[in-house]
Amino acid sequence: MATPALALLADRGIPHEVLTYEHRTKGARPAARVLGLPTETVLKSLVFLADDGTALFALMDGGGRVSEKKLARESAHKRVAPAPLQDAERLTGYQAGGISPLGAKTALPVFLDAASSHQRTVVINAGARGTLVRLATDDLITLTAARIADLRVE
Numbered sequence: 001m002a003t004p005a006l007a008l009l010a011d012r013g014i015p016h017e018v019l020t021y022e023h024r025t026k027g028a029r030p031a032a033r034v035l036g037l038p039t040e041t042v043l044k045s046l047v048f049l050a051d052d053g054t055a056l057f058a059l060m061d062g063g064g065r066v067s068e069k070k071l072a073r074e075s076a077h078k079r080v081a082p083a084p085l086q087d088a089e090r091l092t093g094y095q096a097g098g099i100s101p102l103g104a105k106t107a108l109p110v111f112l113d114a115a116s117s118h119q120r121t122v123v124i125n126a127g128a129r130g131t132l133v134r135l136a137t138d139d140l141i142t143l144t145a146a147r148i149a150d151l152r153v154e
Contacts, residue, residue: 003094003098003100003126003127003128004093004105005100005102005103005125005127005133006018006103006131008103009102014136014139015135016134016135017133017134017135018126018131018132018133019035020130020131020132021034021035021132023097023129026129027044027097028042028043028044028061028062029062031123032123039062040061040063041061041119041122042061042062042123042124043059043062043116043122043123043124044060044061044062045057045059045099045124046059046082047087047099047108048066048071048081048083049080049082049083049087050072050075050079050080051072051077051078051079051080052077054109055083055087055106055108056071056075056108056109057101057108057110057111057144058071058111058113058151059101059111059112059113059116059124059140059146060113060116060151061113061116064151065153066113066152067151068080068081070149070150070151071149071151074147074149075111091105091106091108092104092105092106093105093106094125094127094128095128097125098128098129098131099125099127101124102126102127102144103127110144110146111146111147112140112146112148112149113149113150114148115150117137117141117148120136121134121137122134
């Protein structure tokens with residue numbers, strides 16, 4: 001399935017591998033389990049809204065949870081909260097379960113959890129439910145201009 005995320009990777013000549021599975025439950029953990037991948041290499045693409053109304057992406061491995069306090073501090077806001085589903089879908093142009101920072105309708109600031117930044121490759125939603133893409137972590141960081149930060153709930 002062609003998506004804006006996959007088109008972006010192809011247009012930029014970024015090496016990647018498309019992984020597909022039958023989507024039954026949204027989330028990085030179920031996707032990792034179905035595909036037989038380590039949870040720490042499969043990223044969740046989470047959209048947050050800040051207190052000033054701006055939106056941003058937080059990328060976290062499937063086993064982690066984003067600390068709203070840490071994300072707010074790193075993004076220079078007082079507070080952030082998960083975006084309501086309809087807002088996340090409207091901002092990104094993707095359906096929940098397939099939301100990706102790659103090729104999103106609205107370019108949002110991206111924050112990648114520091115632990116994930118140490119992985120050689122990561123797997124992330126490719127813009128459609130049941131479609132993921134594996135790419136070099138450095139390429140993801142470059143494409144999204146991701147800021148690396150400790151976002152994990154301890």
